[in-house]
Amino acid sequence: MLDLTTKKCVPCNSKEMRPMAEESAHHLIPKVEGWNLVKEDGILKLNRSWKVKSFTKGLEFFKFVADVAEAEGHHPDLHLVGWNNIKIEIWTHAVGGLTENDFILAAKINKLDLHHLLRKKVSA
Numbered sequence: 001m002l003d004l005t006t007k008k009c010v011p012c013n014s015k016e017m018r019p020m021a022e023e024s025a026h027h028l029i030p031k032v033e034g035w036n037l038v039k040e041d042g043i044l045k046l047n048r049s050w051k052v053k054s055f056t057k058g059l060e061f062f063k064f065v066a067d068v069a070e071a072e073g074h075h076p077d078l079h080l081v082g083w084n085n086i087k088i089e090i091w092t093h094a095v096g097g098l099t100e101n102d103f104i105l106a107a108k109i110n111k112l113d114l115h116h117l118l119r120k121k122v123s124a
């Protein structure tokens, strides 16, 4: 399969769009490093968390992600809690589950170079 970052999200309002089977999601999750496959209230979602340097750098992180989402026409759920903990959840609301759009968006978020906004990992 082509690298997910070379693909484009498609509009979610087509009647044919269906949530993918859990097996398909498990097949795709290795292609989006760092992202988790979770099921919440029966809905499959992707999520990933980061610790940022500050509250404002968390908002900067979201702005970079928002630009990708707007370019793709597909949008994540953004969480910023405890001032420097961010979590991004991605799922296709129109179908109540996961579609390839979600994996494309996650892959394109992974391509952003946002290390300057992240807290350095504390060595064990």
Ligand SMILES: C[C@H](O)[C@H](O)[C@H]1CNC2=NC(N)=NC(=O)C2=N1
Residues within 6 Å of the ligand: 010, 011, 012, 013, 073, 074, 075, 076, 090, 091, 092, 093, 094, 095
């Ligand atoms: C027409 C357009 O595809 C829809 O309005 C989009 C907008 N962004 C979206 N983002 C997500 N995550 N799920 C959707 O169902 C969705 N629908």
